[in-house]
Amino acid sequence: MPRAWLARVRRAPTIEIVVLSHRLRLSLLVAQAVGMMTLLRSIAYDRWITVLASLFLIGGAYAATRGRTWGVGMAFASAVAFPVAFAIGIAPAWFCLVGLAGAWPLAIAWRSFARFDKGAATLLATLAATGGAAAAIAWKEMAWSIITTFPSLRPSIEAQHGVALLATMAVVVGVVAGRAKHPAEASSSSEGEARVRFGERVRIGVDADASESASHDELAEDAEAAEPHAPRARRIGS
Numbered sequence: 001m002p003r004a005w006l007a008r009v010r011r012a013p014t015i016e017i018v019v020l021s022h023r024l025r026l027s028l029l030v031a032q033a034v035g036m037m038t039l040l041r042s043i044a045y046d047r048w049i050t051v052l053a054s055l056f057l058i059g060g061a062y063a064a065t066r067g068r069t070w071g072v073g074m075a076f077a078s079a080v081a082f083p084v085a086f087a088i089g090i091a092p093a094w095f096c097l098v099g100l101a102g103a104w105p106l107a108i109a110w111r112s113f114a115r116f117d118k119g120a121a122t123l124l125a126t127l128a129a130t131g132g133a134a135a136a137i138a139w140k141e142m143a144w145s146i147i148t149t150f151p152s153l154r155p156s157i158e159a160q161h162g163v164a165l166l167a168t169m170a171v172v173v174g175v176v177a178g179r180a181k182h183p184a185e186a187s188s189s190s191e192g193e194a195r196v197r198f199g200e201r202v203r204i205g206v207d208a209d210a211s212e213s214a215s216h217d218e219l220a221e222d223a224e225a226a227e228p229h230a231p232r233a234r235r236i237g238s
Helices: 022-044 048-065 069-087 095-149 162-180 183-192 208-226
Strands: 014-018 201-205
Touching: 022 048, 022 069, 022 095, 022 162, 048 069, 048 095, 069 095
Parallel strands: none
Antiparallel strands: 014 201
């Protein structure tokens, strides 16, 4: 009685990538650049709370470039804190420009977010805006007592911390140089931006039918080679 060989073929593996549009990548780059300039200025003049806000802005924008949705929310929350700080009288007017730069990525990505889940996108924006505004207001209430307790946190009038500024700039140059060594990633994103929207998942894999047919043939050949006198393997389902 001839044997029946059953080949179980797994589905072809797939890879999921998220391609960012050119406008979104540009907005994230601008947010990181503005955040870095604010960071350097804040280190020089001992504005340590602004240093923290700038780090959140830079970190959120960088995470968004890696396809992390929460990064856009973090950048937006930090961006909201800057104009709110100006509105309540504890920051200069140019903080509003920092806020605009940090909010730009969410403004561009909003349509894609809303298309996927409008309720979740609204919740993300609301929580981020509330958190950023609350942080600015809370700092105004606590700043005097914190500075009184820790005099080293008092802002300075003249620029200082030259070594810290040089170290920070060295880190920035290193990161930029590291990105320049991998231009292929940027070019691949540029090629796909015409076909793929922000947040759209792209599956790359081998044709399942071709993979299944090839696997069946290989199993049949192996079985025939192992038992040369046995009848030729019968393909199930053919």
